Amino acid sequence: MKRKHGEEDQTAAPADESVVDLDASFSNLGLDARLLQGIAKLNFAHPTLVQAKAIPLALEGKDILARAKTGSGKTAAYLLPILQAILKRKETSPNERLTSALILVPTRELAEQVHRATERLAAYCGKTIRAVNVAQNVSEQVQQSLLAEHPDIVIATPSRALVHNNLSAHTLTSKVTHLVIDEADLVLSYGYEDDLQAVSKTLPKGLQTFLMSATLTTEVETLKTLFCRNPAILRLEEDAEEDGGGVSQFCVKCGEDEKFLLVYVIFKLKLVKGKCIIFVGDIDRCYRLKLFLEQFGIRSCVLNSELPVNSRIHIVDEFNKNVYEIIIATDENEVLGDEEEDEAEAEPKAESNPSKEPPTTTTTTTTKTDPTPATKKPPKKKRKKVRRDKEYGVSRGIDFQNVACVLNFDLPTSSKSYTHRIGRTARAGKTGMALSFVIPEALFRAHKPTSHPSCERDEKVLAKITRHQRKRGKEVRPYTFDMKQVEAFRYRMDDALRAVTRVAVREARTREIRQELLASEKLKRHFEENPADLVHLRHDGELRPAKVQPHLKHVPDYLLPAAGKAAISASSALDGTGRGTFVSIRKSSDNRIRKARMKKAGKSVRKSAGGRDPLKMFKGGRK
Numbered sequence: 367m368k369r370k371h372g373e374e375d376q377t378a379a380p381a382d383e384s385v386v387d388l389d390a391s392f393s394n395l396g397l398d399a400r401l402l403q404g405i406a407k408l409n410f411a412h413p414t415l416v417q418a419k420a421i422p423l424a425l426e427g428k429d430i431l432a433r434a435k436t437g438s439g440k441t442a443a444y445l446l447p448i449l450q451a452i453l454k455r456k457e458t459s460p461n462e463r464l465t466s467a468l469i470l471v472p473t474r475e476l477a478e479q480v481h482r483a484t485e486r487l488a489a490y491c492g493k494t495i496r497a498v499n500v501a502q503n504v505s506e507q508v509q510q511s512l513l514a515e516h517p518d519i520v521i522a523t524p525s526r527a528l529v530h531n532n533l534s535a536h537t538l539t540s541k542v543t544h545l546v547i548d549e550a551d552l553v554l555s556y557g558y559e560d561d562l563q564a565v566s567k568t569l570p571k572g573l574q575t576f577l578m579s580a581t582l583t584t585e586v587e588t589l590k591t592l593f594c595r596n597p598a599i600l601r602l603e604e605d606a607e608e609d610g611g612g613v614s615q616f617c618v619k620c621g622e623d624e625k626f627l628l629v630y631v632i633f634k635l636k637l638v639k640g641k642c643i644i645f646v647g648d649i650d651r652c653y654r655l656k657l658f659l660e661q662f663g664i665r666s667c668v669l670n671s672e673l674p675v676n677s678r679i680h681i682v683d684e685f686n687k688n689v690y691e692i693i694i695a696t697d698e699n700e701v702l703g704d705e706e707e708d709e710a711e712a713e714p715k716a717e718s719n720p721s722k723e724p725p726t727t728t729t730t731t732t733t734k735t736d737p738t739p740a741t742k743k744p745p746k747k748k749r750k751k752v753r754r755d756k757e758y759g760v761s762r763g764i765d766f767q768n769v770a771c772v773l774n775f776d777l778p779t780s781s782k783s784y785t786h787r788i789g790r791t792a793r794a795g796k797t798g799m800a801l802s803f804v805i806p807e808a809l810f811r812a813h814k815p816t817s818h819p820s821c822e823r824d825e826k827v828l829a830k831i832t833r834h835q836r837k838r839g840k841e842v843r844p845y846t847f848d849m850k851q852v853e854a855f856r857y858r859m860d861d862a863l864r865a866v867t868r869v870a871v872r873e874a875r876t877r878e879i880r881q882e883l884l885a886s887e888k889l890k891r892h893f894e895e896n897p898a899d900l901v902h903l904r905h906d907g908e909l910r911p912a913k914v915q916p917h918l919k920h921v922p923d924y925l926l927p928a929a930g931k932a933a934i935s936a937s938s939a940l941d942g943t944g945r946g947t948f949v950s951i952r953k954s955s956d957n958r959i960r961k962a963r964m965k966k967a968g969k970s971v972r973k974s975a976g977g978r979d980p981l982k983m984f985k986g987g988r989k
């Protein structure tokens with residue numbers, strides 16, 4: 367990853383530090399040799415901008431308030447100084463057992479991710495450093511016994527930290543010297559304000575605080591007042607163009623049914639190269655889209671708050687290992703608010719607003735002691751409701767690796783949310799693409815019953831997103847498909863959509879949860895004993911409650927424009943860079959194996975289309 371110039375609060379550091387030494391290396395940061403080994407094992411060649419800036423200041427003992435873009439390496443920026451401090455302490459008092467670092471994160475997925483990052487960075491520290499994640503859904507007794515051993519680092523959501531702190535009469539926080547609030551711009555929107563207030567009262571004086579965030583918000587200000595003493599403020603923008611990384615952003619104006627049409631064409635013709643995360647407006651839409659794609663033989667997994675946390679983590683892991691290519695995710699607990707307003711300080715200080723509460727809080731994965739009770743009244747009709755996890759959230763912080771495209775099937779309702787969603791691609795200096803479907807107001811009114819309600823404001827939200835991105839020197843460009851050519855696929859799309867009835871969606875939803883609960887709970891012990899078997903547990907299997915129409919799985923030749931056939935048969939694809947280069951989604955090794963097999967069987971191998979662009983064959987293009 368290359369590093370660029372950053373802007374830094376002048377009160378926080380000498381002026382000459384506003385320019386990062388481009389030759390900075392981890393070995394110049396004064397870190398322990400064991401940590402350097404851990405860093406080398408992770409193949410981090412150079413510190414990222416936020417790491418190069420934050421680590422030296424943190425090692426001097428300064429509080430850090432850092433805003434840096436999504437995927438820029440903020441986790442290691444706070445973990446390394448904390449690990450360094452623990453190693454130093456252990457040199458003088460090797461037998462002293464105390465929890466000196468508390469890391470608070472908004473979601474369970476993120477807690478797990480931070481825990482793993484800690485273990486990887488501390489991999490060469492032997493048993494000197496112990497970290498525990500208490501955000502997971504294991505019994506309180508188990509967690510308490512883990513905490514009783516006073517691990518050096520505790521990772522939790524604010525509500526879990528408070529529960530344990532109360533249970534242990536504040537011994538969890540009593541000796542803490544380092545506090546991190548990761549995704550500081552989000553924790554308050556998760557309804558954790560009271561928990562954080564309560565935790566802050568039990569913290570010892572003079573501890574070092576890290577507030578890490580991707581966007582600057584009034585929430586971060588609130589936390590700064592609550593937890594920091596004169597922090598070093600880092601506002602870091604990496605120049606994505608020069609950096610070789612960054613997200614190319616596109617939008618397509620279309621109606622509700624055209625969303626399905628386009629998604630069918632995009633995936634069936636493999637116009638997107640590589641892995642894709644599709645964000646939809648709610649859980650039902652996850653299954654609706656999954657069942658729809660299934661009709662065409664396109665496999666995908668769903669990710670939403672109803673699934674048990676173990677399944678969610680496993681899905682992300684497997685996706686990162688390239689087992690799956692498409693995830694359809696909800697963005698429940700969406701981040702409300704718009705950066706523009708925050709940045710202009712037009713809005714008053716954020717209060718805990720009931721509308722900002724997560725949609726529902728009764729959950730199978732939340733333990734009884736969860737202090738945030740359900741906010742919605744139970745429905746009159748006594749129906750066994752599947753519970754959702756209020757500590758769910760995949761659009762923020764989760765390190766999805768090598769994602770080529772984020773597809774906003776349903777646009778989020780705020781520009782902040784958009785920033786976090788598209789931050790799932792182009793991470794760690796890579797490139798990526800974001801494509802958003804936007805329903806114009808008139809089309810929304812015309813098809814109101816079928817469109818997702820949040821789409822009513824699509825155009826207004828897009829205007830905010832565009833303004834905000836432009837301020838940061840980024841463009842959201844329109845992508846125009848030649849709808850005449852795409853239209854040829856409509857009757858197949860209609861066929862498939864008709865089969866995905868409401869009943870089919872409901873059935874699929876119930877079946878998936880049943881399957882995942884079974885896998886998550888009953889098989890948990892088995893997988894603990896036989897971790898290798900986890901490989902065989904797939905989450906993208908067919909759910910099949912919709913009528914199976916085998917003919918839809920193939921694209922007949924007559925549907926393809928003559929010029930496009932060759933390109934499509936070679937599975938060309940829209941490149942995530944948006945620069946119009948088209949490469950196969952199929953891995954080249956797969957191609958080689960296929961060709962070798964065909965040759966062996968005496969069949970002729972069709973020549974590649976040489977990167978011809980099927981989207982161009984559709985006469986579409988960016989304006």
Ligand SMILES: Nc1ncnc2c1ncn2[C@@H]1O[C@H](COP(=O)(O)OP(=O)(O)OP(=O)(O)O)[C@@H](O)[C@H]1O
Nearest residue numbers: 410412413414436437438439440441580763765794
């Ligand atoms: N110095 C480095 N060199 C190369 N890769 C790095 C470096 N530091 C971190 N990474 C990788 O970059 C990815 C993103 O890191 P991380 O999750 O810490 O980003 P983040 O800034 O916290 O993102 P978000 O705002 O979405 O939470 C991870 O896969 C991580 O392993």
